[in-house]
Amino acid sequence: MTIRPVAAAAFAVGLALAPLAAQTGADTIEPPIDAADNSDVTLERADSVSAESVELELGLDGRGTSPARRARALRFRGSDLEGSVREGGEDPLSGAELGGRASAGAWRMSRKAPQWGRGWLVGAPAAPWSDARAEAAARLTGGPRGDAAWGRLGGDTRLEGLAGHFARRDIAALRAGWTCASLTVASTRAGVQGVGIGYESDSLAGEFALDRAHRWRGELSAVFERPVGRLGLTVRAGSAEFRSLLVPARSGPSQALGAAWDREGRIVRPRAQGALWRFGSGETGARGMLEVDLSLAQHAALTLGLEEQRGVRREHSAPRGMRQGWWGEWRGGSDLAAMELRLETWGRGARAEDAVRAMSRAAFEVRTSPGGRLRVEHAVFRSGSGESLRLPEFDADRVVLRALTGAGERTRVEWTLPTPAGRVRAGWSYTATAKPPAHTQWTLRWARRARLKGAPS
Amino acid sequence: MLAAALLATEARAQEFAVPGASAVNGPGSFLDRGLPDIRASGAVAALDTRWPLDLSERSLMIGGARHGVAAAAGVSRAGSEAFGWSGAGLALGFADRLAAAGIRGLIRRDDGATEFEPHLGVEAGAGGWMRIPFGSVWASAPQAWLDGVAPPLARGLSIGVELESPGVLFSIEREAPRRGIVEGAGHTARLALVWSGVSAWIEARDDPWRGGIGLEASAGALRVATQVDSHPVLAPTVRLSVGLERRARAS
Numbered sequence: 147m148t149i150r151p152v153a154a155a156a157f158a159v160g161l162a163l164a165p166l167a168a169q170t171g172a173d174t175i176e177p178p179i180d181a182a183d184n185s186d187v188t189l190e191r192a193d194s195v196s197a198e199s200v201e202l203e204l205g206l207d208g209r210g211t212s213p214a215r216r217a218r219a220l221r222f223r224g225s226d227l228e229g230s231v232r233e234g235g236e237d238p239l240s241g242a243e244l245g246g247r248a249s250a251g252a253w254r255m256s257r258k259a260p261q262w263g264r265g266w267l268v269g270a271p272a273a274p275w276s277d278a279r280a281e282a283a284a285r286l287t288g289g290p291r292g293d294a295a296w297g298r299l300g301g302d303t304r305l306e307g308l309a310g311h312f313a314r315r316d317i318a319a320l321r322a323g324w325t326c327a328s329l330t331v332a333s334t335r336a337g338v339q340g341v342g343i344g345y346e347s348d349s350l351a352g353e354f355a356l357d358r359a360h361r362w363r364g365e366l367s368a369v370f371e372r373p374v375g376r377l378g379l380t381v382r383a384g385s386a387e388f389r390s391l392l393v394p395a396r397s398g399p400s401q402a403l404g405a406a407w408d409r410e411g412r413i414v415r416p417r418a419q420g421a422l423w424r425f426g427s428g429e430t431g432a433r434g435m436l437e438v439d440l441s442l443a444q445h446a447a448l449t450l451g452l453e454e455q456r457g458v459r460r461e462h463s464a465p466r467g468m469r470q471g472w473w474g475e476w477r478g479g480s481d482l483a484a485m486e487l488r489l490e491t492w493g494r495g496a497r498a499e500d501a502v503r504a505m506s507r508a509a510f511e512v513r514t515s516p517g518g519r520l521r522v523e524h525a526v527f528r529s530g531s532g533e534s535l536r537l538p539e540f541d542a543d544r545v546v547l548r549a550l551t552g553a554g555e556r557t558r559v560e561w562t563l564p565t566p567a568g569r570v571r572a573g574w575s576y577t578a579t580a581k582p583p584a585h586t587q588w589t590l591r592w593a594r595r596a597r598l599k600g601a602p603s
Numbered sequence: 604m605l606a607a608a609l610l611a612t613e614a615r616a617q618e619f620a621v622p623g624a625s626a627v628n629g630p631g632s633f634l635d636r637g638l639p640d641i642r643a644s645g646a647v648a649a650l651d652t653r654w655p656l657d658l659s660e661r662s663l664m665i666g667g668a669r670h671g672v673a674a675a676a677g678v679s680r681a682g683s684e685a686f687g688w689s690g691a692g693l694a695l696g697f698a699d700r701l702a703a704a705g706i707r708g709l710i711r712r713d714d715g716a717t718e719f720e721p722h723l724g725v726e727a728g729a730g731g732w733m734r735i736p737f738g739s740v741w742a743s744a745p746q747a748w749l750d751g752v753a754p755p756l757a758r759g760l761s762i763g764v765e766l767e768s769p770g771v772l773f774s775i776e777r778e779a780p781r782r783g784i785v786e787g788a789g790h791t792a793r794l795a796l797v798w799s800g801v802s803a804w805i806e807a808r809d810d811p812w813r814g815g816i817g818l819e820a821s822a823g824a825l826r827v828a829t830q831v832d833s834h835p836v837l838a839p840t841v842r843l844s845v846g847l848e849r850r851a852r853a854s
Contacts, residue, residue: 442735442736443735444735444736446735476740478735479702480701480702482699482701482702483697483703483704483731483733485702485731485740485742487740487762504780506759506760506762506777506779506788507760508731508742508762510704510729510742512697512704522704522731524729524742524744526780526782554782555759555760555782557744557747557748576748578749580782580783
């Protein structure tokens, strides 16, 4: 395929072109490159427990008539020590995490790796088509999962070390940093695997990494605050065969160019994204998106967006051709009751004709008591073969991108009820497709939060 | 129930689909779509629906809203003794001046089922509306959950907006493709003119194109409404409703 026309369109959009409310833009959160087709994806949310507090959560999860599974979690955050333990039958986020900080440095033992630079040696690289702002608004942490022990000594002049097990390899890495600049050396049991230099500031982040076979990857991302809005540019280049050390499956395209623009406004908040990419195999892809968020009277808001996608997002995958989509979302209400309506259609043809996936969604949320909410959400979906349709579902510590295939409907009821003994949250979802049987999922959680002794109230 | 389904599918008339100029329309809209009506603290309504091929249905419903809680109940009987079904519905929700939402459920008994077929069918769903400047928006998923005998009319998630100006109501509604049916979304537009106690409206639907006209009149507590819906092939469907309403005090 040729990407030149799309390049022009993407950059016209990108350079010509909203801030995200709590969940606005959630539908644009993309799953990681290595996520399996038609499977749910669970992304961890950062800072799920407030400062100087400890939270205990006990619960049960069930699916259909299968036996219920227990879920337990303990999270705490103090001034110099924080941690969490999650345990659940098939919880993809289960595991323990412990970290601390002191004047001399910080340390953390965790199942997820830190993000150094752009993630080419330590961490995970971002996909060029991902919506970084939507992910930031949802406070998502997308690092690879394994086992990691990390420590840092110093401040402006610092030394960091990482030892861990990722992608079936034991990995050790050292990073020496001076203010914004850093030098990284990463190795496995087979010897030094790569070196890299990085630069990270509020407006500029870049990394250049070189592996032992002299293959390289470089990425630079810059954000410019201008009167016309915030402009972001990302450039990636490198050898076709270079792979990210910790999570090779997420290495993505070897060449990419991306632009993003958004502008804060009292009434109109536009944002746009454009990206072009090329894999080492020569396969290419492109994306251009424009979305406008409008504030309406009585705290209501309307979001309208359109997007065009071309090419592939995975190396050696079947070409999908062009996809055009549009969506509209209305949100309104008060503290007592709120409503969300969303329509979304994607098609093979221009103006989203010849639809391949579509979704209609309505949600109603009612305050049932002070601090208590009842939310009912109903979605009607249709997704053709090979199409990916995922419905985001928000939880206190995670976002689950629920994979929906075929044609059907999904209803979700969630009730949060504060009680003197803690907070109770009950959820029930029912998915019915053209092919029976329908299946149900349910969740019951009890959580109790307490402030740590000596913490300011 | 199959023949009735074929008729009802095009007429879009269900047990408690009381005709009215507005989508939120007494205990009928609550039982039929989960949309509570806060305008009446108490209401009772009877509905007679005449489908083509001499098939008819009669319904009786009662409901109201008070102190933020809305409730409605109703019973219906369709068809003849040998070929027909009976239904009983219940709806419960909250109602405020600016927003309301509710859940609705309906159980049907199919008289035409053989001893080897299930006799009972259950459907449950929810709906809600919210005031916006110049009107209201609503969403209704009346058949979010189904079990047993399939209902005569499959219904999908509908989202609508109604705009008001003095003497005029205009609404447009989109119904998502219904479960198990390969189809596109359906759209309905309605324009109503209102003079004191009398309303008249015209309605148009797509896929296939068809229309309807309706008239509603109220005098004191008495309310009478009728609507005629065209059918793409057969004779029109006629609905006639008579009811009594006790208006809620303005808060």
